[in-house]
Amino acid sequence: MAASQRGLFTTRQADRAGYSSQLLNHHAKAGKIQRLRRGVFRLVHFPPSDDEPLVEIWLWAERKAVFSHETALSLHDLSDVLPHRVHVTVPASWRGRRLRAPEDVVLHHAVVRRPDLAWVGVLPVTTPERTIQDCIEAHASPELVAQAIAQARARGLVAPDRLVELERSAGFGR
Numbered sequence: 001m002a003a004s005q006r007g008l009f010t011t012r013q014a015d016r017a018g019y020s021s022q023l024l025n026h027h028a029k030a031g032k033i034q035r036l037r038r039g040v041f042r043l044v045h046f047p048p049s050d051d052e053p054l055v056e057i058w059l060w061a062e063r064k065a066v067f068s069h070e071t072a073l074s075l076h077d078l079s080d081v082l083p084h085r086v087h088v089t090v091p092a093s094w095r096g097r098r099l100r101a102p103e104d105v106v107l108h109h110a111v112v113r114r115p116d117l118a119w120v121g122v123l124p125v126t127t128p129e130r131t132i133q134d135c136i137e138a139h140a141s142p143e144l145v146a147q148a149i150a151q152a153r154a155r156g157l158v159a160p161d162r163l164v165e166l167e168r169s170a171g172f173g174r
Helices: 011-016 021-029 052-060 069-075 092-096 128-137 142-155 160-169
Strands: 008-010 033-037 040-043 086-090 105-109 117-120 123-126
Touching: 008 011, 008 052, 011 021, 011 040, 021 033, 033 052, 040 052, 052 086, 052 123, 069 086, 069 123, 069 128, 069 142, 092 105, 123 128, 128 142, 128 160, 142 160
Parallel strands: 086 105
Antiparallel strands: 008 040, 033 040, 117 123
């Protein structure tokens, strides 16, 4: 299970696999696992990956988060965005939960339906079309939105008629 998650796993996953919290503590003290944040661990012998911090956030959010907004632009390589914080969309039903999000995480509460969901490697991410729409609605930089639309058009990632609608929604007129 941890291998499919870049060597990371949660306390709950470990428990389901038969590893008690005492056993996790034992392995942490022995240097075989590393605690990354509450409830998220890393197998130390696993090679690190560039997307490991995002996998960590996904596991923190109980694998219910979908990377969205500027983070999804970056994952899809749409625009020159270099997000300073990680944007994730969590279920709308979590709005009332007392989540203590990590400092570098921006939570958006919404429903992400299956047609709006894609995968980039092991990471769930909104589709390019949904990503651009989310950025427009969140008032992201018009330059980034314009770049994302242009790159989505050039790479054929979004249907041309939907791109025209996105441009109108962004106020680019066409």
